Amino acid sequence: MKPLNPLVLTVSVPPHKHYGSSVRGLMTAILMAMVPAAAMAVNTFGVDALRVMALSAGVAVLTEAACNRLMDRSQSVGDLHALTVGLAFAFLLPASAPWWLVAFGSAASIGVGKMMFGPLGGSPFCAPLVGWAICRVSWPGQMDLDASMLTMNLTYPLGQLKAFGWTSVQIQDTKSLLFGRQLGGLGAVQVAGVLIGGLYLVIKHHVSSIIPVGFLAGVATAAWLLHLINPVVYPPAMFHLLTGSVMFGAFFLATDGPSSPNRQIPMLLFGLLAGVMTIVIRVWGAYPDGVPFAILLANLFTPVLERIRPRPFGAR
Amino acid sequence: MTMQATPSLDLAELTLRRHCPLVTCGQSVLRGERLATASAPGAGDIHTPIAGVVTHVDAYRIRVEARGHDEVEPVDLAALSGKALYDKLLELGVDLPPADAVDTLIVNGVDAEQGVLTRASLLASTPEPLEHGLKTIHALYKPRLTTLAVLKGASIPDYDIQLTEIDHNYPAGLDPLVALAVTGIEAPDHTEVIGLETVYHLGRVMRTGLPVLETPVTVDGKLAIVPVGMPVSRVLGEAGIVPAEGDRIVLGGFLRGEAAALPTQGVDRSAVAVTLVRNPAPVAEDVACVGCGECVRRCPARLDPSMITSYAEFGLYDKAAQAHVEVCFECGLCGFFCLAHRPMLQYIRLAKSELARARSREEVAL
Ligand code: SF4
């Protein structure tokens, strides 16, 4: 048939305009939000922090590229998710972490925490925490923040709390804690920087505020109750909020899309659960900082929480 | 600002939805002659807006090339009422839902989507056919309540009908939400919502005795009354818009509209707008859901579009039905906000049409 009109149109399904968000856009925003904490980490821990972050981010991207190759999938590193996971994993490590630990953990975060479950969106866990958990269980010595950082003149408040009790914690004042004068995950303890980045993400609507609010409320309420019961043994809520990975977990880890619920009420419960679990692990568990395991546990509850859903429009 | 003068066409292309063609290639037809009959309840038949020769018939379109000016005889509708009138109106191309047991009849005068102003302009500028249509529709359905839904704060001529004011924010103007605004009930029984353009069609048919041959659309921010079947590129051309290679021509709004396959594709009665989108890159990509949850939080029907579309993606239509896909009123917001740019509405429409097909197969088997 002779074409009636040689003009060729593009045919596509609606919508014909988009809000403008994208995976790459979101990851760019998250990476930007991590810059203040990363800068503070370099300031505190020096070139060691830079080494760990660069190595972890690089290995994560390479692992994802290799997995895509081996699994015969289209290349996805361009969406910057792997870079984000790599950097987030580095944020949880001590600045003194040996290169092989960084490389292994970062590769495990991507390989086991993401690629094993298919393309982005398939994993039921927050990817960097998977790598962290594997390393923490396999090499407790190297992951131990106190022992690994003996050369620094900073102390690890959560370690002291766990081992010797509240009265012997050396750093207690809010200002030192806020500005990263504590040992811990190299980026995660840069609390002021993490907070600036986290607020940026929430205010710009890149991530919903519900999970961070729930998480911080969970931590604060549980800690406050314990402190009320026995102020000599249990530190005040502010101490818990400003130590370890609480801030980083609230804004950057618990908010991971696929591993957290999607609706408002389940999101709030998810946040609260992770927050309360953090304090439970810190007080009664084996690990000084409860955040990573608390979030992984909450991830397991996501499918259950997702069952809390409203009645669809007009359905009877 | 109405572009009233009907341009003369040398070619008309009628889009078939669920219609069976009644003509064959080479057949001569009069202006207003029936070309296809509807096979779905409540859908009107299809007629040619020009006299000419049928040059192409397939399952999706009938093309007519202009020749001569002869026209069919007008039908005398004054003598008809009730079921006889209803059947005749369907035959004349008015899309009217079945007329029994309607308690609340809502005429939707709100253009739901941004950039579309067909209904608002009709209300403001052409009261005559609308009054006619409203009167007929009231007589036909005998509802306890007939109400006209209009945008909050709109100033319109007096139509001697109860008005219901509708919020400006999308998707408040969509039929199910308008029905909720009027009745206070979600998906109320015995309630019908009819679009204002259908009332306009009805009014014109009642006055002229001819089938629906013209339809109102928004082009370039103005109301235009164009022949049904007028090629979309001509519609744009009349407004001084020239499509280029690779552009998209959208029938309807940006969120829900359908892209024309060919520049010759004709305007159909349900197209409320004809818009050119210059960007050749489609929004949607063939990607998996990344689980961000944005669509779930945005869905005004309180559904989980990510699950529904993932079911549809893998052909699990019964699972989509369990997830209440039928409740979806196709607002298109899930696709507009999808972080991964998935073709959400397309998957939803696919699931719905597959479920409808399965249902009709079951009915045949019984
Ligand atoms: S189109 Fe999407 S957002 Fe709109 S009602 Fe349907 S599922 Fe919900």
Ligand code: SF4
């Ligand atoms: S918005 Fe898109 S990517 Fe996000 S959950 Fe919905 S379908 Fe998945």
